[in-house]
Every structure is written in C-alpha cells, then in structure tokens.
Amino acid sequence: MIIKSRIIDAQGFERTLTRLAHEILERNKGSETIALVGIRTRGEFLARRLARKIQEIEHKELQIGFLDITLYRDDLRERRNQPLLQGTDIKFDVTGKNVILIDDVLYTGRTIRAALDELIDLGRPSTIQLAVFADRGHRELPIKADFVGKNIPTSVGEEVRVLMEEIDGEDAVVIVERGAN
Amino acid sequence: MPLASRHLLGLDGMPKDDIQLILDTAVSFREVLDRPIKKVPTLQGKTIANLFFESSTRTRTSFELAERRLSADVVNFSSDVSSVRKGETLKDTARNLEMMKIDMVVMRHSAAGAAHFLSQVVKANVINAGDGAHEHPTQALLDMYTMREKFGKLEGLNVCIVGDISHSRVALSNIYGLTAMGANVSVCGPKTLMPRNIEQLGVKVFYDIDAALRETDIVNVLRIQLERQERMLFPSLREYRQYFGITRERLEKAGRDIVIMHPGPINRDVELSADVADGNSSLILQQVLNGVAVRMSILYLLGTRT
Numbered sequence: 001m002i003i004k005s006r007i008i009d010a011q012g013f014e015r016t017l018t019r020l021a022h023e024i025l026e027r028n029k030g031s032e033t034i035a036l037v038g039i040r041t042r043g044e045f046l047a048r049r050l051a052r053k054i055q056e057i058e059h060k061e062l063q064i065g066f067l068d069i070t071l072y073r074d075d076l077r078e079r080r081n082q083p084l085l086q087g088t089d090i091k092f093d094v095t096g097k098n099v100i101l102i103d104d105v106l107y108t109g110r111t112i113r114a115a116l117d118e119l120i121d122l123g124r125p126s127t128i129q130l131a132v133f134a135d136r137g138h139r140e141l142p143i144k145a146d147f148v149g150k151n152i153p154t155s156v157g158e159e160v161r162v163l164m165e166e167i168d169g170e171d172a173v174v175i176v177e178r179g180a181n
Numbered sequence: 182m183p184l185a186s187r188h189l190l191g192l193d194g195m196p197k198d199d200i201q202l203i204l205d206t207a208v209s210f211r212e213v214l215d216r217p218i219k220k221v222p223t224l225q226g227k228t229i230a231n232l233f234f235e236s237s238t239r240t241r242t243s244f245e246l247a248e249r250r251l252s253a254d255v256v257n258f259s260s261d262v263s264s265v266r267k268g269e270t271l272k273d274t275a276r277n278l279e280m281m282k283i284d285m286v287v288m289r290h291s292a293a294g295a296a297h298f299l300s301q302v303v304k305a306n307v308i309n310a311g312d313g314a315h316e317h318p319t320q321a322l323l324d325m326y327t328m329r330e331k332f333g334k335l336e337g338l339n340v341c342i343v344g345d346i347s348h349s350r351v352a353l354s355n356i357y358g359l360t361a362m363g364a365n366v367s368v369c370g371p372k373t374l375m376p377r378n379i380e381q382l383g384v385k386v387f388y389d390i391d392a393a394l395r396e397t398d399i400v401n402v403l404r405i406q407l408e409r410q411e412r413m414l415f416p417s418l419r420e421y422r423q424y425f426g427i428t429r430e431r432l433e434k435a436g437r438d439i440v441i442m443h444p445g446p447i448n449r450d451v452e453l454s455a456d457v458a459d460g461n462s463s464l465i466l467q468q469v470l471n472g473v474a475v476r477m478s479i480l481y482l483l484g485t486r487t
Contacts, residue, residue, distance in 0.1 A: 068209065071221040071222070071481075072221065072223075076485045077487065078487075080487060081183075082183045082482070085205075085206050085209040085481075086209070087208055087212055088209070088213075117222070118221075121216060121220070121221075122216055122217070122218075123217060
C-alpha cells in the first residue's frame with residue numbers, strides 16, 4: 001500500500017470519534033432511543049468504539065449490532081472475487097429504534113443502499129441515521145450522511161482508507177492510489 | 182476463495198475447505214431464517230429448475246424454499262407430470278432447459294451418475310439432490326451442519342450410520358463428507374444390506390447394534406425402505422426392529438449420551454421408536470430447519486461464483 005497522504009493521525013482519530021459521539025447524542029437527546037449498527041468489516045469496529053465513547057458519556061447500556069450487506073449487494077454478479085460472508089448479527093428488535101448506521105468511508109452510496117434494504121427487512125426503525133468516518137464524494141445514489149468524521153474531496157483514481165488499530169495496527173485516515181494494496 | 186467446482190455432484194473427493202466454506206456460509210443463512218422477513222435479494226434474476234424424476238416431498242420443498250428465500254425464480258418439473266413419462270431422454274430434457282435460459286438445475290434421479298451426466302451437457306450449475314444409490318450431498322451437508330452446531334466441531338466426533346447401507350445415498354455422502362472432516366464413522370446393519378469392502382472407505386463395520394452404540398456420540402438412523410423386504414433382504418419389519426431398531430432401552434444400555442438423527446421420513450417404531458424420535462436427544466427437526474440454510478448456502482456459493 002503506497003500512502004499518498006495522511007489525513008488523520010491517531011490523535012485526530014480519537015478526537016473525531018469523540019466529536020461524532022457527542023453529535024449523535026445531541027441530535028438524539030441522549031442514548032435512550034438509539035442503537036448502533038456497524039457495517040462489516042470496519043464499520044463494526046467503529047461502532048464498537050463509538051459505543052464505548054457514548055457509554056462513557058451517558059453511563060447507560062447501549063444496543064449494538066453488525067450488518068453484513070453481501071447478500072444485498074447490486075454487484076454480486078460482476079465481482080471477480082466472491083466475498084466471504086461474515087453474517088449479520090443484530091440481537092435486538094430494530095423496530096421503533098433510532099438506528100445509527102455506521103460505516104468507514106462513504107463513496108458511491110451503494111453499500112448504504114444495501115444496508116438500508118437489509119435493515120428494513122429486519123424491522124421498522126423509527127429513524128435511520130448515517131454516520132461515516134470519511135466522506136470522499138462521488139455519489140452514485142441520492143444518499144447523504146447525518147454525521148461525518150471528515151470530508152475528504154478526492155479524485156476517482158484515489159482511494160480513502162480508514163485504518164483501525166483492531167485490523168490494521170494503527171488508527172489513521174490515508175489516501176492511497178487506486179488498485180494499490 | 183470460491184468453491185472448486187461449479188456443480189455440487191457429490192462429496193466424494195470434495196476438498197475439506199469447500200465443505201468448511203459451505204457450512205460456515207450456512208451460518209449466515211440460518212440467521213436469515215430467524216428474521217421477520219426471511220428473504221434476501223441475492224439471486225434475483227436467476228432461474229432455477231427443480232427436476233425431480235423420483236418422488237420427494239421433503240427435499241424438493243426444502244430446495245424450493247431455499248431458492249425462493251434467495252429471490253430466485255423457480256420452476257418445478259416432476260416425473261409424474263413431465264415429458265419423461267412420454268419417453269424423453271435426459272439429454273433432450275437438458276437441451277430444452279438450456280433454451281429456456283435456466284441458470285441452475287437441482288436434480289433427483291433414480292440412476293447413479295445422472296447429475297454428473299447432466300453437468301456435462303448443460304451450461305447451468307447442477308446440484309445433485311440424490312442420484313440412485315450413489316450420493317445425496319445436500320443431505321450429508323445438512324447432517325454435518327447439524328452435528329457441528331450441536332458439538333461445535335466435526336473432527337473426532339463418533340458417528341454411527343445404521344440401516345440399509347447398501348442402497349443408501351445418504352450413507353455414502355455422509356461417509357465421504359464426515360471422513361474428509363476428520364470424524365470417526367461407523368456403519369451398522371444386517372449383512373444383507375451391507376456392501377462388501379465398505380471398510381475401504383475408512384469406516385468401522387458393526388453387525389451388532391449394541392456394540393456400535395457403545396462407541397458413538399451420534400446415531401444417524403436411515404429409513405428402511407419397505408420395498409426391500411419384498412426382495413427378501415430382511416425377513417420382516419418386526420425382526421429388523423428387534424435387531425437394529427433404535428429404542429429407548431438400547432440407548433440406555435449403551436451408557437452414554439447419544440444424539441439421534443434421521444433424514445426422514447421416519448417409519449415410526451421400525452428403524453426408530455416413536456419416543457426416541459420425539460425425545461430430547463433427537464435432532465431430527467433441527468435437521469429440517471438447517472436443511473434450508475445449508476441449501477441456501479450452496480445455491481449462493483454456486484450462483485454467485487463467476
């Protein structure tokens with residue numbers, strides 16, 4: 001992976017998470033009615049971190065679940081590599097909840113479309129709000145985030161990666177050349 | 182990694198990793214079955230034909246549910262209504278399916294090797310839903326899923342298959358799959374229903390059910406097909422029950438916890454006594470539920486394999 005530039009470092013990462021937690025709580029007037037749902041893979045770890053932050057602030061239990069949107073993708077037939085199913089794990093009823101959907105990077109919006117369809121198959125949330133760590137633009141669907149860690153204008157040839165301690169060994173947001181691994 | 186083959190014809194020679202992948206993927210579909218809306222859009226636009234040249238209610242229904250829950254379009258052909266009765270060959274049936282743009286074919290046929298033949302003449306993915314006395318891979322996979330769910334692993338598990346081993350595709354697929362996954366497999370039944378040299382498949386052979394039960398964690402009880410009696414392969418149902426029937430007393434005598442499985446439909450009080458079939462250690466209904474998830478897993482893995 002060739003890193004072109006480093007947008008957020010570990011300290012900035014922490015501060016961004018703290019701000020997102022506060023914004024979510026402010027909008028929903030506390031954590032009473034909310035549930036966090038992270039989109040696998042990185043959205044899961046972001047959801048876990050945000051849940052911890054919110055619990056530190058509110059001192060209340062918070063419901064948290066994870067979505068694997070593979071079965072709802074619109075590009076399953078075109079992908080060359082069959083993605084490994086990790087499974088959806090939401091043990092609570094989403095009906096009536098204010099669900100905060102969490103993902104790492106918002107790009108075309110197709111992942112979010114799939115996640116919305118899956119969530120609605122699971123029940124009828126009171127609202128679904130979208131929190132993303134980075135918004136890089138280039139939407140292909142009419143989807144907008146409610147909470148954004150950082151807006152990062154990019155060209156199509158670039159890729160935004162949210163790195164996380166749990167899988168990548170460090171917390172950071174970086175820009176890499178497309179196709180680089 | 183996708184599955185090695187674009188068809189599911191049998192478990193003979195299937196790589197361990199592929200069996201693992203099917204079972205792991207089925208866990209996600211098992212979750213889907215617990216949702217209020219038990220349907221995902223994954224195979225939208227795919228057409229699947231269920232070709233049943235032998236009657237079957239359970240397997241066909243299970244496949245059809247799995248297909249519909251993946252949002253595929255489904256067409257059913259069964260032997261009593263189809264052109265097979267009118268003398269059409271399998272190859273012609275296959276060619277017709279091809280022209281109808283069928284993406285996947287699920288087939289049950291009385292001839293061993295029929296699914297293999299079909300896979301060579303059509304472009305569609307072929308899933309064997311039972312071919313003669315050869316293989317019934319989806320049944321064995323759902324059996325293995327159910328065992329793994331109960332015991333957490335397959336490796337080292339002691340599984341005894343009881344009944345008509347000679348004519349059983351369920352037995353054969355179970356033997357291939359379970360031995361590949363590192364389970365210890367034994368078979369038990371009357372000598373007349375035991376294939377010669379079955380030991381070569383890596384299984385232990387018992388003719389005494391009580392001895393077999395003393396060494397097993399799971400007993401997979403096969404359905405005794407009543408028509409076999411007419412061919413004098415065993416004297417009477419009463420005698421079969423007396424020597425090989427799985428009863429409460431037999432299980433208690435074995436002195437260990439034994440889990441009961443059966444591919445269905447059960448001949449109550451023949452191969453399995455009714456109280457055992459309905460008892461706490463029976464996984465029979467769990468098998469039916471898991472069957473849908475396992476078939477969804479296979480359809481998904483083959484249908485999205487590019």
